[in-house]
Amino acid sequence: MELFSSLTPVFIAIICVLIGIILKSNRKGKSETKNKSESRPWVDDDLRDSTDLHVEKEDADGDWQGLDENIAHVSFSAERYSEGEMIKRSKEFYELLNKRRSVRFISDEPVPREVINNVIKAAGTSPSGAHTEPWTFVVVQDPEVKHRIREIIEEEEEINYKKRMGDRWVNDLKRLRTNWIKEYLDTAPYLILIFKQVYGLLPNGQKKTHYYNEISVSIACGILLAALQNVGLVTVTSTPLNCGPHLRVLLQRPQNEKLLLLLPVGYPSKDATVPDLTRKPLDDIMVVM
Amino acid sequence: MELFSSLTPVFIAIICVLIGIILKSNRKGKSETKNKSESRPWVDDDLRDSTDLHVEKEDADGDWQGLDENIAHVSFSAERYSEGEMIKRSKEFYELLNKRRSVRFISDEPVPREVINNVIKAAGTSPSGAHTEPWTFVVVQDPEVKHRIREIIEEEEEINYKKRMGDRWVNDLKRLRTNWIKEYLDTAPYLILIFKQVYGLLPNGQKKTHYYNEISVSIACGILLAALQNVGLVTVTSTPLNCGPHLRVLLQRPQNEKLLLLLPVGYPSKDATVPDLTRKPLDDIMVVM
Numbered sequence: 001m002e003l004f005s006s007l008t009p010v011f012i013a014i015i016c017v018l019i020g021i022i023l024k025s026n027r028k029g030k031s032e033t034k035n036k037s038e039s040r041p042w043v044d045d046d047l048r049d050s051t052d053l054h055v056e057k058e059d060a061d062g063d064w065q066g067l068d069e070n071i072a073h074v075s076f077s078a079e080r081y082s083e084g085e086m087i088k089r090s091k092e093f094y095e096l097l098n099k100r101r102s103v104r105f106i107s108d109e110p111v112p113r114e115v116i117n118n119v120i121k122a123a124g125t126s127p128s129g130a131h132t133e134p135w136t137f138v139v140v141q142d143p144e145v146k147h148r149i150r151e152i153i154e155e156e157e158e159i160n161y162k163k164r165m166g167d168r169w170v171n172d173l174k175r176l177r178t179n180w181i182k183e184y185l186d187t188a189p190y191l192i193l194i195f196k197q198v199y200g201l202l203p204n205g206q207k208k209t210h211y212y213n214e215i216s217v218s219i220a221c222g223i224l225l226a227a228l229q230n231v232g233l234v235t236v237t238s239t240p241l242n243c244g245p246h247l248r249v250l251l252q253r254p255q256n257e258k259l260l261l262l263l264p265v266g267y268p269s270k271d272a273t274v275p276d277l278t279r280k281p282l283d284d285i286m287v288v289m
Numbered sequence: 290m291e292l293f294s295s296l297t298p299v300f301i302a303i304i305c306v307l308i309g310i311i312l313k314s315n316r317k318g319k320s321e322t323k324n325k326s327e328s329r330p331w332v333d334d335d336l337r338d339s340t341d342l343h344v345e346k347e348d349a350d351g352d353w354q355g356l357d358e359n360i361a362h363v364s365f366s367a368e369r370y371s372e373g374e375m376i377k378r379s380k381e382f383y384e385l386l387n388k389r390r391s392v393r394f395i396s397d398e399p400v401p402r403e404v405i406n407n408v409i410k411a412a413g414t415s416p417s418g419a420h421t422e423p424w425t426f427v428v429v430q431d432p433e434v435k436h437r438i439r440e441i442i443e444e445e446e447e448i449n450y451k452k453r454m455g456d457r458w459v460n461d462l463k464r465l466r467t468n469w470i471k472e473y474l475d476t477a478p479y480l481i482l483i484f485k486q487v488y489g490l491l492p493n494g495q496k497k498t499h500y501y502n503e504i505s506v507s508i509a510c511g512i513l514l515a516a517l518q519n520v521g522l523v524t525v526t527s528t529p530l531n532c533g534p535h536l537r538v539l540l541q542r543p544q545n546e547k548l549l550l551l552l553p554v555g556y557p558s559k560d561a562t563v564p565d566l567t568r569k570p571l572d573d574i575m576v577v578m
Binding site: 063064071072073074075076077078079080081083086087089090091093094097098099100101102103104105111112114115117118119120121122124125126127129131133135136137138139140141142145182212214215218219220221222223224225226227230231232233234236237238239251260261267268271272273274275276277279280282285286287288289 | 352353360361362363364365366367368369370372375376378379380382383386387388389390391392393394400401403404406407408409410411413414415416418420422424425426427428429430431434471501503504507508509510511512513514515516519520521522523525526527528540549550556557560561562563564565566568569571574575576577578
């Protein structure tokens with residue numbers, strides 16, 4: 001009993017140490033889980049954007065109003081067409097855009113730079129969350145930079161394809177080559193790489209959240225695609241998997257910019273083909289109440 | 290000493306209970322943190338979309354090619370304009386779109402349904418990841434449904450505004466009313482609610498991932514905005530915070546659809562005003578290499 005009672009402080013000490021270990025391992029476990037979920041190699045971390053979908057700050061506005069209340073309001077009026085004209089214009093616009101296809105065979109024929117300037121100016125008229133205009137359009141015309149982009153993308157795509165195909169790899173090699181080889185990255189006279197600015201920087205160096213930046217920049221890209229179709233140029237909407245960070249560094253874009261889309265732009269090559277796809281009819285995409 | 294030693298088992302028992310409490314409260318703390326981060330009322334859970342940014346499956350294609358390899362390829366050619374025409378067309382398209390503004394004052398004057406059909410058909414020509422066409426355009430013209438939408442949105446917006454303003458609330462009440470009161474939801478002849486289908490359903494009932502569905506649907510919305518501007522109609526891009534699930538249920542959309550944007554559509558009202566904003570010049574949004 002004497003021995004026991006003299007051991008009491010020792011027991012307490014051991015138990016304190018045990019509690020310490022339990023608490024510590026608990027905390028460690030948490031951070032390990034976190035790291036694990038963040039290091040999936042097939043996820044393009046540069047395309048992740050926690051500021052985008054989740055509006056967690058308190059000053060987001062539902063209708064994308066600019067938040068500066070001191071700005072003056074001016075009267076607004078729009079072009080007014082007759083009903084007949086409206087129907088005609090809407091039909092013609094649909095018919096123009098319905099001829100658009102994603103084209104992978106792009107001629108190396110030069111395209112006037114002024115046209116590229118104008119289609120990007122058109123894209124820049126897009127609305128954006130709180131009028132942040134969170135987009136950067138990088139136009140690459142230098143053959144060496146284009147080729148370097150091609151190397152970066154094909155290297156990654158080859159890994160993607162090889163990884164994903166497993167057993168089917170050997171049999172399907174020939175078909176696959178047409179997928180991971182992106183000749184248009186060399187031949188197209190312009191590559192337009194569209195970056196979203198996931199945050200801005202205030203004059204005092206603080207970060208300024210860009211709400212809905214991905215939706216905003218994607219809307220701008222929709223306008224860009226319409227503008228390209230309107231002048232007879234073709235492109236293919238591409239999201240180079242895992243290449244975002246590489247390409248951002250190559251093009252010397254700052255850390256707040258993430259690659260959203262890459263559009264090779266030019267005339268279609270003479271032997272261009274497209275898959276014989278159809279589009280859903282109106283009844284499948286529209287519901288009227 | 291005798292007393293002490295007889296207390297040893299009691300000490301140990303107390304300490305065991307303490308460890309138990311610590312472990313339990315630890316676990317509880319974790320789940321509370323989790324619940325807390327999941328129940329932030331100002332985050333629209335229905336706008337969250339884990340399938341969107343992260344391409345985690347192995348069959349995503351960088352250039353949005355349809356994955357069906359059995360599809361035939363057909364030859365493709367595009368309208369060819371002279372360089373002069375291209376420059377003119379690109380300039381005119383920019384000038385047309387540059388007149389677009391987000392307008393909150395919308396007349397109740399009726400708009401031909403055929404025009405709405407055509408602008409939605411135009412939006413449906415958008416490219417989409419693996420040609421999934423993951424969009425549903427819900428056109429609401431019924432005054433009662435429009436009013437119910439207004440009630441749902443204003444109720445949420447009022448909560449958002451009141452919560453976020455805190456002390457400034459009383460002083461700013463007047464200014465704020467103009468923000469959370471959305472008269473256009475009643476007056477606009479049409480409300481177009483654009484849903485993204487975050488996954489599809491295969492004939493066997495299995496879920497089919499819709500890669501890049503949010504980018505795809507946003508691009509379609511960019512085309513829709515251009516089509517509306519082209520016929521002289523106005524809208525305001527809005528993302529009703531926290532209302533997605535409510536509105537989805539009201540409009541009887543299935544669970545795989547999440548509200549992306551709401552566009553009230555009509556002619557501008559006669560006394561419409563817009564904030565006197567400018568757009569970034571080309572040099573601020575374009576980089577040429």
